Amino acid sequence: MRKIVIGLLATLAIALVGCVTINVYFPEAAAQKAADQFIGNVIDSASPAKPAPKDPPPAADSGQHPSAMLLDLLIPNAAAADVPNIRVQTAATEAISARMSARFKGPLGALLDSGAVGFTHDGMVAMRDSSKVPLSQRAQASATVADENRDRAALYREVASANGHPEWQTQIQATFAKGWIDRAKAGWYVQNSSGAWQQK
Numbered sequence: 001m002r003k004i005v006i007g008l009l010a011t012l013a014i015a016l017v018g019c020v021t022i023n024v025y026f027p028e029a030a031a032q033k034a035a036d037q038f039i040g041n042v043i044d045s046a047s048p049a050k051p052a053p054k055d056p057p058p059a060a061d062s063g064q065h066p067s068a069m070l071l072d073l074l075i076p077n078a079a080a081a082d083v084p085n086i087r088v089q090t091a092a093t094e095a096i097s098a099r100m101s102a103r104f105k106g107p108l109g110a111l112l113d114s115g116a117v118g119f120t121h122d123g124m125v126a127m128r129d130s131s132k133v134p135l136s137q138r139a140q141a142s143a144t145v146a147d148e149n150r151d152r153a154a155l156y157r158e159v160a161s162a163n164g165h166p167e168w169q170t171q172i173q174a175t176f177a178k179g180w181i182d183r184a185k186a187g188w189y190v191q192n193s194s195g196a197w198q199q200k
Contacts, residue, residue, distance in 0.1 A: 026171045027086060034086040035179040042097055043183050046104035087162045096151045107144045117145060118189030118197055123156065123177030124149045128189050128197055
C-alpha cells in the first residue's frame, strides 16, 4: 500500500512539474512590482520619516491546507515560475537611485512641489510651467530636469540589460512611467497618455 501511495505521489509530482511553463514574454507584473519598489524608495526618501507603529500586528495563521503544503514541498518553485523575478538592483542602479533621491530631496522636489515640473507619460520629467521658476534659477532648473532624464534613461536601459533582455527597455520604461505617475504626490503634475497635464 505504501508503494502505491508513493508511486501516486511521484506520478502527481511529475505531472504537475510538466504543467509548469516558463514565461518567455515580458513579465509585466514582476516588472511593475520592482518598479514600484524602486520608485517608492526614491520618492519616499524625500519624505519625512513616519513614526513606527507602537504595537506590531499579530501574525496571521496561514491557513494553508495540508495538501497545499505537500505540493509546496514537492514543487517549491512552481509559484515562482508563474511570476519571474526582475532584477533592479545593480551597482549602476544603486548609484542612479542615490542621485535621484538627492534630487527629490532638493531641487527636483521643489520644482515638483511648485508645479513647474511634472512627470511625463513616457517615464521622464519635463518643465511644465517655467514661469513658476524665478528667471535667475531657470538654467539650474533646466539642468536638474536634464540630469534627471539622463538618469531615468540610464535606469531603464540598465534594468533591461541586467535582466538579459535589452529589447525590454521600452517596456521597462512604460512600466516605470506608470509607477512614477501612480506614486506622484498630491499637488504634483502628471501627463495623461495624450500629453495633457493634470494635477494629482
